[in-house]
Amino acid sequence: xxxxxxxxxxxxxxxxxxxxxxxxxxxxxxxxxxxxxxxxxxxxxxxxxxxxxxxxxxxxxxxxxxxxxxxxxxxxxxxxxxxxxxxxxxxxxxxxxxxxxxxxxxxxxxxxxxxxxxxxxxxxxxxxxxxxxxxxxxxxxxxxxxxxxxxxxxxxxxxxxxxxxxxxxxxxxxxxxxxxxxxxxxxxxxxxxxxxxxxxxxxxxxxxxxxxxxxxxxxxxxxxxxxxxxxxxxxxxxxxxxxxxxxxxxxxxxxxxxxxxxxxxxxxxxxxxxxxxxxxxxxxxxxxxxxxxxxxxxxxxxxxxxxxxxxxxxxxxxxxxxxxxxxxxxxxxxxxxxxxxxxxxxxxxxxxxxxxxxxxxxxxxxxxxxxxx
Amino acid sequence: xxxxxxxxxxxxxxxxxxxxxxxxxxxxxxxxxxxxxxxxxxxxxxxxxxxxxxxxxxxxxxxxxxxxxxxxxxxxxxxxxxxxxxxxxxxxxxxxxxxxxxxxxxxxxxxxxxxxxxxxxxxxxxxxxxxxxxxxxxxxxxxxxxxxxxxxxxxxxxxxxxxxxxxxxxxxxxxxxxxxxxxxxxxxxxxxxxxxxxxxxxxxxxxxxxxxxxxxxxxxxxxxxxxxxxxxxxxxxxxxxxxxxxxxxxxxxxxxxxxxxxxxxxxxxxxxxxxxxxxxxxxxxxxxxxxxxxxxxxxxxxxxxxxxxxxxxxxxxxxxxxxxxxxxxxxxxxxxxxxxxxxxxxxxxxxxxxxxxxxxxxxxxxxxxxxxxxxxxxx
Numbered sequence: 001x002x003x004x005x006x007x008x009x010x011x012x013x014x015x016x017x018x019x020x021x022x023x024x025x026x027x028x029x030x031x032x033x034x035x036x037x038x039x040x041x042x043x044x045x046x047x048x049x050x051x052x053x054x055x056x057x058x059x060x061x062x063x064x065x066x067x068x069x070x071x072x073x074x075x076x077x078x079x080x081x082x083x084x085x086x087x088x089x090x091x092x093x094x095x096x097x098x099x100x101x102x103x104x105x106x107x108x109x110x111x112x113x114x115x116x117x118x119x120x121x122x123x124x125x126x127x128x129x130x131x132x133x134x135x136x137x138x139x140x141x142x143x144x145x146x147x148x149x150x151x152x153x154x155x156x157x158x159x160x161x162x163x164x165x166x167x168x169x170x171x172x173x174x175x176x177x178x179x180x181x182x183x184x185x186x187x188x189x190x191x192x193x194x195x196x197x198x199x200x201x202x203x204x205x206x207x208x209x210x211x212x213x214x215x216x217x218x219x220x221x222x223x224x225x226x227x228x229x230x231x232x233x234x235x236x237x238x239x240x241x242x243x244x245x246x247x248x249x250x251x252x253x254x255x256x257x258x259x260x261x262x263x264x265x266x267x268x269x270x271x272x273x274x275x276x277x278x279x280x281x282x283x284x285x286x287x288x289x290x291x292x293x294x295x296x297x298x299x300x301x302x303x304x305x306x307x308x309x310x311x312x313x314x315x316x317x318x319x320x321x322x323x324x325x326x327x328x329x330x331x332x333x334x335x336x337x338x339x340x341x342x343x344x345x346x347x348x349x350x351x352x353x354x355x356x357x358x359x360x361x362x363x364x365x366x367x368x369x370x371x372x373x
Numbered sequence: 374x375x376x377x378x379x380x381x382x383x384x385x386x387x388x389x390x391x392x393x394x395x396x397x398x399x400x401x402x403x404x405x406x407x408x409x410x411x412x413x414x415x416x417x418x419x420x421x422x423x424x425x426x427x428x429x430x431x432x433x434x435x436x437x438x439x440x441x442x443x444x445x446x447x448x449x450x451x452x453x454x455x456x457x458x459x460x461x462x463x464x465x466x467x468x469x470x471x472x473x474x475x476x477x478x479x480x481x482x483x484x485x486x487x488x489x490x491x492x493x494x495x496x497x498x499x500x501x502x503x504x505x506x507x508x509x510x511x512x513x514x515x516x517x518x519x520x521x522x523x524x525x526x527x528x529x530x531x532x533x534x535x536x537x538x539x540x541x542x543x544x545x546x547x548x549x550x551x552x553x554x555x556x557x558x559x560x561x562x563x564x565x566x567x568x569x570x571x572x573x574x575x576x577x578x579x580x581x582x583x584x585x586x587x588x589x590x591x592x593x594x595x596x597x598x599x600x601x602x603x604x605x606x607x608x609x610x611x612x613x614x615x616x617x618x619x620x621x622x623x624x625x626x627x628x629x630x631x632x633x634x635x636x637x638x639x640x641x642x643x644x645x646x647x648x649x650x651x652x653x654x655x656x657x658x659x660x661x662x663x664x665x666x667x668x669x670x671x672x673x674x675x676x677x678x679x680x681x682x683x684x685x686x687x688x689x690x691x692x693x694x695x696x697x698x699x700x701x702x703x704x705x706x707x708x709x710x711x712x713x714x715x716x717x718x719x720x721x722x723x724x725x726x727x728x729x730x731x732x733x734x735x736x737x738x739x740x741x742x743x744x745x746x747x748x749x750x751x752x
Contacts, residue, residue: 339716346722358689364606365681369614 011048022047026208032280033205033217033227046212047086054211055110055118057149058092061142062135062169062178063124067160068094070197086211087119093137104138111152119210120153122146122181122190125162125169129177146184155216156190158182158223159203164192165222165304172309180304182223191216192223194275196301201280202228222304224274232319233270233298236278238288239263252295263292267313269300271320377461377524377744380608388607389737392730399727402720406480414720420713421704423481425725428703430477432560433696435510436592438470440600441517442553443593447623449546455616458747461524462604463597465745468517469732475510477728502559502566509556516552519545524743554586561585564702572654572706573644575698580638584698587631592695594624595668598688602681604746614681621672621684624691628669632662654706661701664694 008019015022023044030040046052060068089095091107098106111118124142127134132143150156158181161167169178182190193202206225209217217225234240242248242262249257250265257266264271270292277298282290291298300306300316310316406414417424440463447453448460479485490496491507498504520542526535561581564571577584598617605612639645648655668687677683704715717725740746 340719342719343717343722346719346726347717350722350726354689354693358685361602361606362682362685365602365612365614365685368605369612369681 008044008048029201029205029208032201032276033209039212043208043212046208052211053086053088054154055090055114056087056092056121057090057107057111057118057153058095058121058123059142059145059149060093060137061122061124061126061146061162062176063160063162063167065094065123066197067123067163067193067195067203068092071200071203087207090114090118101138111149115152117154118152119207120149120156121159122156122163123159125166125178125180126184127169127176127178128184129175134176143184146181150185150188153188155210156181156185156188157203157206158190158192158194160198161194161196161302161304161307164194164224164302167196168308170308189216189219190223191219191225193228194224194302194304196307198302199228199275199277199280199282201284202276220274228276229274229302231274231276233273233275233277233292234318234320236276237270237292238278239292257295260295263295263297264316264318266297267299267311267315268292268297269303269306269310269316270298271316271318272306273298273300273303273316275302376458376748377527377746378748379528379742379744380610380740380746382608382741384738384741386737389734392734392737395723395730396727396734399723399725399730402724403480403727405720406724407485411481411483414718414724416715416718416721417481418713418715420709421707421715423703423707424715425704425717425721426477426481428700429696429725430480430728431474431510432699432703434470434474434477435560436557436589436695436699437596437692438467438474439553439557439589439593440464440596441467441520441549441593442557443590444597445520445546445549446590447620449543450550456620459597459601459613459616461521461745461747462600462740464517464520465524465739466596466600466736468514468521469735471510471514471517473728473732475514477725478507478510480724502563505559506556506563509552509559513549513552513556516545516548520549524745528743553589557589558582558586560589567707570707570709571702572708573642574639574647574654574658575702575706577638577642580634583634584631587627587634588695588698591624591627591631591691594620594627595688595691595695598684599692602685602688604740605681608740608746610746612681614679614684617681617684618675618678621678621687624687625669625672628665628672628691632665632669654701657697657701657705661694661697664690664697668694 008022011022012019017025023040026044026047027037027040030037030043033039090110091103093103096103124135126132126142126146128143132141135142137145158164162169162178163181165180165182166174166178167180169176170180180192182192191206193206195202202225205228206217209215209225217227219225220229222229234243237243239260239262242260243264247256247259247261248265249261249263251257252266257263262268277290278292281288281293288294297313299312300310306316402414411417415424415426441460444456444460444463448456479488482488491511497508519538522538523535523542526532526538559582561584564576564581565578567576569576598620601613601617604610636645639648648658667690671677671683671687671690
């Protein structure tokens, strides 16, 4: 075991949280990544070591700053401290104290000094139509800025649906040609953390993994970390048993809706959206605080081609198997067995035929034997 | 030359056509069951998970199919070779009964497309009371197929294969005695798991397997008599009453054991008073007892025992008694709790009837085309 006896007093001072809160946080992140408590200690050590804080360049494109807001407004007070002190945030258009040429100079300097070492976070979509003139920062297009920053980045994280696959501005007719970072940086590995807004826990987990182990966590074909986006919302949804049993809310406020039935028929996109919302929920407050938890169908915010693309109340394309209509319904049928005249007649006829045939057979047998003798 | 022969004759006889009509009507409802679900054709509900498909097709159907078991016991365990002529038709009837019992269970299975899982040992659920029954029945169907295989091999003249099969057949005959003993007693054990839902008169707890086994044997012998009698009438064959009446003595022993054990167990459990409670259950119990006593009266007299007609009446009475015993325990007096009631729907009954029709049609066709029935010495 390495560095169990590490001194966390420096961290306590720096982050303004107790050692206990800090370790609890690290354990929680490790757990949500599916890692062991050893990983939690390793993460805590990585954060405690000031030399390992990677410089971060944070670019904003076409977006509402939702991902940053989500991160900063995290209910846990230590979170924004942690994320901001865990890394050396050298350039962030929303959070920089400075402005204008000053911050642009700092960014250029940092990128030069930390060539090949810095973490690039992209937030917001990148318009590519007409050479990207629809989004400019300091006189340069977002398209150019992205290529420039990506050239020497150690790792690239696209944070939010806009950066991941284009988001709301990429919805038809998409006048600016808004696209996500992976589509622009085709020759690079871009980790995407989609969501509108994305869950800050998914971002922090990924970044902590990167800081601790110096590499990115396993990702799927769309660049999403598998630990967070490996499963459909539908698979872990607590309303899933209602889906399997065929109990659906059919309109807002109806009986099924009040009883917490499945929201599939209200257009819930859980069956085709990959995210960990059912297990992590949102805002770290617990108590079912996430869209499906509060009775609203998922609209697929994190899934390209679903969120902002499919109509809100249209039925989802169920990716897992759908229960066929011969699936036995779970219902509390009680007195289904009303005796119908037809059924009684049929049962009586069957028993009567058996007894009648026996009588006839017995008679014939006796006659036959009589002849034989 | 084989001692069995195909009886030949027209395949599309009048009884066959009548059965075909019943089967085709049932096919419509079977189709409906698989496209629109169990609920659309049956009256099964949350309280009555076992309807006639399970209770009649499986629980009673497999007891009807115990002819092969009962005869295998007689011929091969007690070495009563004179009954050998009756074995092959009994094995055929058993094979058909069991195969169609499995078929009936398939209709009752909510997720029937996972049926194959029973053949994957890794997926066995050892907490399920149905596992033993399911496995045993599946294995027994295979064993019965092999026991019946000589008839097929003779028909198609595969004498080499027949010779090698005959060398190992004793293993399967032994299994053919073991497996029904296992699952027929397990069918009784199912009732133990149902606890207080089973009426006290039928809830004999640890004695359930014994009663299940005894009724299975009684019904097995009865069906042998029934088959021999009906083929004597239906196919105009020589009556085999002489052979059958000897079997009557064995049945008397079984009947006496059953009745004695039944009443003693009820007495020891302090339930004799329930017999005279004059409610539905007590009436059913008395009816059941009467049906068990009628064959006893017939078979005890050697004069009556030697008459084919009387034998047939005794056999049918025992079949009805055994069926009623199982119907009473599993369905008629079964009480899952207040509010539940069950009577099969027309479509449900039609499916069961069409399965029976299919079984009879298969029997008719096979005895006419394959060497199943014994060659008559003097015809």
